[in-house]
Amino acid sequence: MQFLGPATRRNRQPQATAPTESFLLFRVGEETYGMGLQGIREVIEPRESAAIVPMGFQVCMVLPHRGQRLPVIRMRALFDVSPDETSATARVLVIREGHRTVGLLVDEVLSVAEVDPQRICPLPAMATLLDPALFRGVVARQDRLLVVMNERGLAEFEEVGAFYAGGV
Amino acid sequence: MIQPDTITGEVIEGQLAALMFLVAGRQFAVDLGRVQHILEYRRPTRTPRRPPFVEGIIHHKNRFLPVLNLRKRLGVEEEGPANPAILLMVGTGRDPVLALVVDRVLRVLSLPGDRWMAPPPRMFGIRAEFIRGVANDGGRPVVWVDDAKLLTSPEPIGLLA
Numbered sequence: 520m521q522f523l524g525p526a527t528r529r530n531r532q533p534q535a536t537a538p539t540e541s542f543l544l545f546r547v548g549e550e551t552y553g554m555g556l557q558g559i560r561e562v563i564e565p566r567e568s569a570a571i572v573p574m575g576f577q578v579c580m581v582l583p584h585r586g587q588r589l590p591v592i593r594m595r596a597l598f599d600v601s602p603d604e605t606s607a608t609a610r611v612l613v614i615r616e617g618h619r620t621v622g623l624l625v626d627e628v629l630s631v632a633e634v635d636p637q638r639i640c641p642l643p644a645m646a647t648l649l650d651p652a653l654f655r656g657v658v659a660r661q662d663r664l665l666v667v668m669n670e671r672g673l674a675e676f677e678e679v680g681a682f683y684a685g686g687v
Numbered sequence: 688m689i690q691p692d693t694i695t696g697e698v699i700e701g702q703l704a705a706l707m708f709l710v711a712g713r714q715f716a717v718d719l720g721r722v723q724h725i726l727e728y729r730r731p732t733r734t735p736r737r738p739p740f741v742e743g744i745i746h747h748k749n750r751f752l753p754v755l756n757l758r759k760r761l762g763v764e765e766e767g768p769a770n771p772a773i774l775l776m777v778g779t780g781r782d783p784v785l786a787l788v789v790d791r792v793l794r795v796l797s798l799p800g801d802r803w804m805a806p807p808p809r810m811f812g813i814r815a816e817f818i819r820g821v822a823n824d825g826g827r828p829v830v831w832v833d834d835a836k837l838l839t840s841p842e843p844i845g846l847l848a
């Protein structure tokens with residue numbers, strides 16, 4: 520008969536795994552970023568030929584989408600990545616936050632990753648000149664650091680607010 | 688990772704202790720008490736729209752730290768050495784710790800307070816507002832910088848050649 524002492528019984532007990540959240544990884548310029556998959560409604564190809572850049576807008580453009588006008592944040596412009604041009608692999612992530620639907624034009628959609636949301640820490644204040652509300656934080660993942668975007672902050676971006684305020 | 692107290696140099700009680708380092712051939716120093724660790728350089732993850740002298744962020748001991756390059760802050764355009772050093776410093780503002788990239792760490796410099804002289808209006812092109820004192824180390828000047836002011840001020844600086 521095999522004796523299972525307390526140590527052995529402890530080793531055989533299933534390890535509790537931390538809950539994870541799915542994040543869509545995407546590229547802007549040479550860096551990889553993440554966004555919670557739950558907030559992403561769809562991923563579409565940009566039709567820049569149909570894009571309109573409202574007067575006074577530096578970052579956003581407007582695309583026709585499903586019979587509506589969709590404000591799209593050009594992430595290369597937001598992040599000041601040059602040149603400000605659209606690659607063949609570019610996609611628009613359509614997110615919905617509250618009553619606002621916003622598109623994010625990114626250079627490439629990469630993959631989906633599982634991350635423990637408890638491990639996401641605030642982005643250091645000196646790390647960026649952008650509004651901290653745009654970022655959910657940063658997490659270490661597989662010896663790399665992943666900056667995670669905040670859907671609410673993006674939906675409340677100034678030019679998006681102007682679009683929905685009817686000023687466009 | 689190197690502890691500051693393993694760097695050569697003796698801290699003598701009653702004297703002001705500073706950590707000396709090189710940037711673009713100039714000798715600088717910071718308050719030794721504000722230096723937590725010295726690390727080998729590692730490439731930071733670049734963050735979007737970062738300030739001109741910020742290289743990005745690194746992960747160290749479960750903390751995410753902004754990486755500030757002192758060469759760039761001092762307006763030095765030439766590339767630095769391939770293997771600079773990182774000083775983990777007591778931070779300012781909302782970042783409790785920050786990583787400061789310098790060319791090379793030299794040693795601990797411990798001097799009586801009266802050996803640190805008030806700076807002239809400008810030293811190496813740096814205004815006196817950003818300098819705590821100047822000392823002579825073997826015939827070469829050492830500029831003790833006020834890192835908190837230097838790293839948080841938006842004023843551009845151009846280190847004199």
